[in-house]
Amino acid sequence: MARYDLMHWSQRVRDQQAAARAAQPAPSVLPTPARQPAKPRASRPKPPRDEEAEQLLRLCREGRLFELQAWVAAGKSLSVPAHYRQTPMRIALNTGFHSLIEFLLRHEENQSAKDDVLRQACWSGQRSVMQLALNEGASVCGVSFQNVIETWDRGVAQLFLEHGADPVTNAPFARAFKARVKAALGIFSTASVRVPNSQKRCSCKRTWPCVRLARMRISSGSA
Numbered sequence: 001m002a003r004y005d006l007m008h009w010s011q012r013v014r015d016q017q018a019a020a021r022a023a024q025p026a027p028s029v030l031p032t033p034a035r036q037p038a039k040p041r042a043s044r045p046k047p048p049r050d051e052e053a054e055q056l057l058r059l060c061r062e063g064r065l066f067e068l069q070a071w072v073a074a075g076k077s078l079s080v081p082a083h084y085r086q087t088p089m090r091i092a093l094n095t096g097f098h099s100l101i102e103f104l105l106r107h108e109e110n111q112s113a114k115d116d117v118l119r120q121a122c123w124s125g126q127r128s129v130m131q132l133a134l135n136e137g138a139s140v141c142g143v144s145f146q147n148v149i150e151t152w153d154r155g156v157a158q159l160f161l162e163h164g165a166d167p168v169t170n171a172p173f174a175r176a177f178k179a180r181v182k183a184a185l186g187i188f189s190t191a192s193v194r195v196p197n198s199q200k201r202c203s204c205k206r207t208w209p210c211v212r213l214a215r216m217r218i219s220s221g222s223a
Contacts, residue, residue: 053080060091065099078107089113093120093129101129105136115142122147127156140165146172 057080059067072078078088089108092100101117108114118138121129134140140163148160149172161167 047081047083050081050084052076053084056080056088057084057086057091060088060100061095063095063097063100065097065103068100068103072107078104089117093117093126096126098128098132102132102136105132105138108136111137111139114138118142122151122156125151125153125156127153127159130156130159134159134163144170144172146170146175149173 056068056071056076056078059071068078080087089101089104092104105114105117114133114136115138118130118133119142121127121133122143140160143160145160145165145167148157148165151157157165157167167173
């Protein structure tokens with residue numbers, strides 16, 4: 001077949017394909033629905049300002065203990081509405097005003113609130129505040145002895161033991177020896193003096209192997 005005829009035939013095929021495409025109906029395009037404007041978000045109303053609570057918090061921030069004593073003598077409450085982020089006790093803990101902390105603990109009727117003060121003091125290492133909380137009725141069981149050990153403060157452990165903490169149940173020393181051998185061994189020595197022989201026998205299966213291992217590590221210099 002001649003080259004001209006081949007080109008003519010291919011051109012004819014292209015023309016036919018173009019005519020077929022032109023004869024096809026254009027695809028129908030669905031109308032795009034109009035976008036509805038977004039509804040403005042309803043603004044949350046601000047909680048009402050409590051003038052009495054504001055005055056109470058101001059007295060706590062300024063450490064006006066005598067005025068707070070007069071406040072209580074007048075029959076006014078030391079609590080603030082629930083939507084307030086700041087509370088008298090939180091301000092007292094942040095400022096470290098021990099007399100104010102003691103005053104608030106003494107007038108606190110909620111046991112869980114007293115226990116919460118003890119927990120916060122334990123986490124922040126405020127031994128004097130722990131002493132105040134325990135003296136004013138916070139439960140020594142409000143903080144697990146495992147957490148007491150992990151303050152790595154022998155004085156804190158001694159304080160909790162003096163108030164009846166249980167250093168045996170759940171073998172808290174078994175875990176502590178894996179973290180810090182020397183510190184845990186010192187606290188264990190303090191606790192073992194106060195634990196009755198019956199409790200020692202109950203805990204020996206889990207704790208004493210850890211004690212022996214800890215002493216071996218210290219003697220070998222690997223601790």
